[in-house]
Amino acid sequence: MNWILKIVITLIFYPTCIKSQQKYSGNSALRCDGIDEKNPSESILYTCNGEYLSCRTFLIFTAKFPYNTVPAIAALTSSDEADIVKLNNVTRFVVFPEEQEVIVPVNCSCSDQYYQANTTYQIPNEHKTYYTIANDTYQGLSTCKSLKRANSYSEWSLLPGQKLQVPLRCACPTREQVSTGTKFLLTYSIGRGDTPDALSKQFNLSVTRIREANGLSDKFTAIYPFTTILIPMLSEPSSSHAMIRAVAALSVVIILSLMLIFRLHKKPQQILHSPRDLILEIARFDRALRVFRFSEIKKATGNFGSKSKLNGSVYHGTFRKEVFAVKKKSRIAEKEVRLLHKLNHFNIVKLVGFCEHKDNLYLVYEYMKNGSLLEWLGRRGSDDLKGWIERFRIALDVANGLLYLHNFTNPAYVHNNISSSSILLDGNLRAKIANFSLARTANGSALTRIVGTKGYMAPECLDVGPITPKVDVFAFGVLLLELITDKYPIFVQDGRERLLSTAIAAIMESPNAETELSCFVAPGLSENGGLEHAIQVVMLSLSCLRQDPEDRPDMVEVVSVLLKVQLNIHKRARAIGTKTELSMDDQIC
Known part of the structure; x- marks a missing residue:
């Protein structure tokens, strides 16, 4: 069985084809129509063509009231205040000058063909549209198309208080870029007067390098305000790269063009911003509890x-x-x-x-409308969709949350109690990690007593010793099995209790592994080629459940595998012409 595991993990971990660069969207990024789910388009977001499926990256955000403080910008982009303070060489209490460029670090990951950094935005008043949120609030760092794609609300009926999912434009370097020294890609929103030549001087890079990173064929290719280009950085950006943009009126041609686009995409109401609206909006981004x-x-x-x-x-x-x-x-x-x-x-x-x-x-x-993952998996006769796409999105959400805890906090933390009851689901079935009462700093805190939830605890939890992120990796392996079987981590079979992980491992060692597994997974998941996905998930889970913590993957590797499998799930879903690929009809085994 070990050789099968090695082959599957190897095939999933290493992509076979990596393209050379991203393509500049042109002004198609300003349009709201024409979303084609079958063919990835740079007018939505940047496509997943990098060497890595997740990475640290940066945005340039221009300070404008009410988004001209560190807490306000951090909340708007779901970035870390301390990182913004450090990168821009400021204090937390600074009020940035109007039009000051601010470097914003974000976590970028591949999700359903596209790279994106995820944030949320609560609509403050009734005069917002996807177009104004993408190009006014987020300055072109998101797009109207990506907002429509990520949210179920109608374009013309956005209401105050609604919370939107906002995918921000970002990308990871390609293999070719990495080989030539590029360590990060910075997303830069084009303003008036910006040209590749001017940006090459600002970031001390060759203009050729910038053009190649964005597929700009020659020096005559036009770039448009409110669109973005990628700046290939050889090291992390610093405050020396951020400038104060010239405050001047746009040319008549640009103004007329933007007015025309805006007329086509705005709700037929006058946009009014009262001082009270602005005060309420900035107050909402105060990070104090x-x-x-x-x-x-x-x-x-x-x-x-x-x-x-x-x-x-x-x-x-x-x-x-x-x-x-x-x-x-x-x-x-x-x-x-x-x-x-x-x-x-x-x-x-x-x-x-x-x-x-x-x-x-x-x-x-x-408030998490759909309760815990444990409750959701156990619901019967509900209208909830429980196909591969929904389950896999939940798995990736949990994995990304753990990736953040283990790698992007200082100090790093271990949740130490991951289970289906500690994962909560919002109204859009997006998963969030809760219950941090047992959380500890990674590698620093020693276990003095047995803690955790039965069925999820790693073997090392039974001994006294330091807590490592591999404890969470083990529990996540159990969670993956729950997601594809709808069974508890400890369940009753033939009148006696069994560990779910032990039962699955035994199935994979049997001569009729595929047949037995197809009858063990949740109803409907093995149909229409879904058994292939189940096998991939089981193999990843078993690697997370290895006895020796050193032999388990870290969450960077786990997320990479999940993203590859998710891509296959979506490809299969499109091939059979359904939104969620697999139904939950009963299966007879």
Whole structure:
């Protein structure tokens, strides 16, 4: 069996074809129509053609009120405040001059053919459209097409308070670029007067290098405001690369062009921005935790009534027009509060605020409409789609959250209690990691007692020793098996309890592995060629479940494998002409 595992992992890990560069979108990125899911287009986002499927990358954002402070820009882009402070050589409290370029670091990863950095945006008023959000708020760092593709709301009926998924344009270097010294790709939004020659001087690069990175065939190729080009960086950008853009009126031709495009894509209403709108919008990006009064908590939860109870000590609460989840905890949760306040990632549940009352802490979180992954997998007779695409998106969300915890926080953290009950799903079935009560710093904290959830604990958790990220990798391996089987990590078979991981490993060692596995996975998942995906997931899971932590992959490798499998799932879905490829019809085994 080991040789099969090695072959599968090798085939998945190493792409066979890597293109040489990205292609400049031209002004097609400013259009809102013509989304073609079958053929990837640079007018949506940059395509996944890099040597790596995830990487650290950078954006240039131009400071404009109300997005002219570190907290506001960090919240808008889901970036880390400390990194913005360091890269731009400023303090957290600086107010950037108008039109000052700000370097923003983001985590870029491949998802369904396209590279993207994920963030969210809550609509502040009723006069927003996908076009204005992409080109006004995000300055062309997102596109109207990508927003329409990522959200289910109608283009003309966006309402205040709705939260949008915003894919930001980014990319990882190709193999050819890496071989010539490129370490990072910086996404630069074109402004008035920008040319490849001017940008080559600003970033101290040859103009040829910039043109090749964007497929600009010759010096006469036009580049347009509100579109982006990629700057191939030999090292991390610094404050010396950020300039104050000239504040001047656009030429008559550009103004007329933008007015025409805007007329075609704006809702037929006048856009009004009152001072109050702006104040509310910037206030929303204050990263400080909200401190709630106990009277507010009681009122929002109906005095902790049974109608508001979600489960255990968690309640549904309505604070004016905002809906949050309220969790009652003891004061020992102060450490968890401090940790969650430091974390800022789409796939980690957001702590909104807290309330201290007597001997208890009341933690106020973003509300996750679809509850836990455990509950979702166990629902029967619901209208929820549970095909490969939905399940795999959940797996990737959890993997990306762990990747952030292990590699992009300082210090690195181990969640230490990953399970299907600690993964929450929002209204769009996007997964976020919750329950950080057992989280510890990586490689620094020693286990003094057995902690975790039965069925998910790695073998080393039974011994005293330092906690490493490989504990989370092991638990994630179990989670993958849950996702494809709908079974608990410890389930009853033939009247006795069995570990799910042990049962799957035994199946893969049997002579009729494929047949047995097809009957073991969740109904419908093995149909229409889905068994191939199941085998790939099982092989990845078994590599995560190895006894020796050193033999397990890290989350960088795990995400890379998942992205490759996800790409195959979407290709198969398009080939059979369905949105989600596989139904959940019952299967007879």
